[in-house]
Amino acid sequence: MPTSPSRLFSDIGTSQRPIDTKVIMRRAIVLGASMAGLLAARVLSDHAEEVLIVERDGCDVDDGPRPGVPQGSQVHALLPAGQVQLERWFPGFTSEAIAAGVVVPPVEGLRFYSDGALRTAPPVEPVEQEAMLVSTRPFLEALVRHRTMAIDNIRFVIGRAEGMVFDADRVTGVRYVPEGAGTEDVVSETADLVVDAMGRSSRLSDWLSENGWPRPPMLRMPIKLNYATALFKRDEQISDVWVAVSTSSPDQKRGRVARIGGFHVVEGDQWIMLVSGYDDDRPTRSVEDFTTRCRNDFPSAFGDIAERAEMIGEVITYHQADSRRRDFHKLDRLPAGLVAAGDAVASFNPVYGQGMTSAALHASCLSAYLRSDPSLDEPARSYFDQVRVVVDAAWQISTFADLALPHVDGPYPPGYKLTKWISGVVFAASMTDATMNQRLDAVTTMRAHPNTLMRPSTVLRALWLHLVRTRQSKASAAVDIRAAEPNSSSATQ
Numbered sequence: 154m155p156t157s158p159s160r161l162f163s164d165i166g167t168s169q170r171p172i173d174t175k176v177i178m179r180r181a182i183v184l185g186a187s188m189a190g191l192l193a194a195r196v197l198s199d200h201a202e203e204v205l206i207v208e209r210d211g212c213d214v215d216d217g218p219r220p221g222v223p224q225g226s227q228v229h230a231l232l233p234a235g236q237v238q239l240e241r242w243f244p245g246f247t248s249e250a251i252a253a254g255v256v257v258p259p260v261e262g263l264r265f266y267s268d269g270a271l272r273t274a275p276p277v278e279p280v281e282q283e284a285m286l287v288s289t290r291p292f293l294e295a296l297v298r299h300r301t302m303a304i305d306n307i308r309f310v311i312g313r314a315e316g317m318v319f320d321a322d323r324v325t326g327v328r329y330v331p332e333g334a335g336t337e338d339v340v341s342e343t344a345d346l347v348v349d350a351m352g353r354s355s356r357l358s359d360w361l362s363e364n365g366w367p368r369p370p371m372l373r374m375p376i377k378l379n380y381a382t383a384l385f386k387r388d389e390q391i392s393d394v395w396v397a398v399s400t401s402s403p404d405q406k407r408g409r410v411a412r413i414g415g416f417h418v419v420e421g422d423q424w425i426m427l428v429s430g431y432d433d434d435r436p437t438r439s440v441e442d443f444t445t446r447c448r449n450d451f452p453s454a455f456g457d458i459a460e461r462a463e464m465i466g467e468v469i470t471y472h473q474a475d476s477r478r479r480d481f482h483k484l485d486r487l488p489a490g491l492v493a494a495g496d497a498v499a500s501f502n503p504v505y506g507q508g509m510t511s512a513a514l515h516a517s518c519l520s521a522y523l524r525s526d527p528s529l530d531e532p533a534r535s536y537f538d539q540v541r542v543v544v545d546a547a548w549q550i551s552t553f554a555d556l557a558l559p560h561v562d563g564p565y566p567p568g569y570k571l572t573k574w575i576s577g578v579v580f581a582a583s584m585t586d587a588t589m590n591q592r593l594d595a596v597t598t599m600r601a602h603p604n605t606l607m608r609p610s611t612v613l614r615a616l617w618l619h620l621v622r623t624r625q626s627k628a629s630a631a632v633d634i635r636a637a638e639p640n641s642s643s644a645t646q
């Protein structure tokens with residue numbers, strides 16, 4: 154019987170360290186040394202005599218945001234499933250990160266708001282081995298880079314990848330220009346396996362096409378997301394909140410537009426705060442605009458911090474036009490010796506915080522592929538089939554929610570209206586029922602596949618709770634009507 158996506162997703166997200174690793178190649182080359190590339194290199198170090206990472210950005214990772222990762226100044230949250238993978242590949246990572254300054258916020262310091270109201274859902278049981286790690290993006294990446302570079306058989310060069318070397322049915326190496334060299338000084342390196350981890354603007358599709366291979370089909374959903382982020386010196390006199398997330402859903406009748414804001418306490422006793430808008434609702438770099446949005450569009454803690462805490466540096470904006478995925482699994486012709494990971498495969502609306510965790514789960518897929526005794530002379534189809542499960546899960550969550558935005562008009566998945574109704578019922582049930590909240594939380598934090606929410610036991614529980622709620626509100630409406638009647642007992646007393 155074929156394994157279900159939910160089951161596969163759960164296997165990919167395992168915390169178990171592999172014990173059956175063996176070296177099956179001489180050299181692997183990873184293009185890009187951000188989250189996806191570093192994690193892929195870590196996995197490959199178990200299977201290759203040598204791993205070479207080629208990264209174009211020569212900036213010191215300890216110096217904060219770097220040009221190669223322009224989104225690095227924006228708020229980044231690591232989902233628990235991502236933390237589990239970091240701990241899996243770098244044992245002791247969690248305690249090391251905490252010792253270095255990564256924050257684990259106390260439960261009483263968390264606030265989640267939905268349409269202006271504090272979300273008071275039943276608490277979610279803590280999961281063994283999971284911790285909520287909060288930091289700026291560059292700080293987390295630097296920790297991962299240091300652990301990766303401490304591995305003996307991983308080598309690092311600074312250079313801009315310019316293309317791949319193709320021979321018959323496979324990729325046999327890469328071409329890159331080392332830092333400081335001219336374009337005529339291209340260096341070629343051979344490899345048994347090449348990983349594209351060059352992010353969402355990767356040129357791999359062009360390189361494939363220039364060499365007679367089909368481009369992976371690209372699916373885009375235009376989201377037109379606008380972010381603005383600022384750092385503040387933390388001051389407990391101003392707010393005792395450690396993490397706040399506030400979402401508002403669009404509602405034309407109430408004149409409400411979709412906006413997400415959030416802030417976290419991060420390393421160095423700072424708050425990092427984000428405001429966002431869609432389409433032509435664009436936060437600017439002006440401090441006044443940032444502060445006004447915090448005060449007017451979000452719960453009071455946002456305005457208090459923006460108005461009274463000391464801002465460090467400037468407001469930094471970012472625009473992301475679309476969510477996009479490259480469906481390598483659909484290609485009928487694909488060269489051997491090539492895989493892609495992270496945003497190079499798919500990048501989503503960042504408000505759902507799925508990117509780094511997806512990259513970590515792709516590394517887990519790579520490990521499963523390399524442990525399956527693959528022939529490296531064949532295309533890595535089983536790798537891309539597993540990656541597809543991860544991409545589908547993240548895509549389902551993010552694009553489904555984004556279809557509710559007025560400026561987004563598809564593509565709609567089959568059964569959209571019914572699934573939307575069931576999801577609404579599940580979400581409402583999660584506000585009062587601990588089991589439902591636990592199941593929803595597992596999906597939004599990428600510990601479980603979204604299909605798990607459509608299991609009969611979950612849907613029936615949600616429907617039953619919906620029925621109970623509807624009956625209760627009808628009964629209390631009837632009581633209100635009776636109480637309001639002039640000859641009712643309460644009115645005559």
Ligand SMILES: Cc1cc2nc3c(=O)[nH]c(=O)nc-3n(C[C@H](O)[C@H](O)[C@H](O)COP(=O)(O)OP(=O)(O)OC[C@H]3O[C@@H](n4cnc5c(N)ncnc54)[C@H](O)[C@@H]3O)c2cc1C
Pocket residue numbers: 184185186187188189190207208209210220221222224227228229230231232312313314315350351352353380471473494495496497500503504505506507508509510512
């Ligand atoms: C505004 C915003 C907020 C986000 N918030 C979150 C969040 O809260 N949580 C979360 O998990 N994710 C978030 N993400 C997504 C997250 O940033 C990405 O998913 C993650 O960085 C993916 O990593 P990656 O390694 O695939 O690609 P990238 O981080 O984009 O890195 C690509 C790397 O490749 C290198 N490179 C590119 N071209 C070449 C070349 N030709 N030669 C050599 N090297 C090259 C670059 O220098 C870079 O180092 C957010 C994204 C955005 C835009």
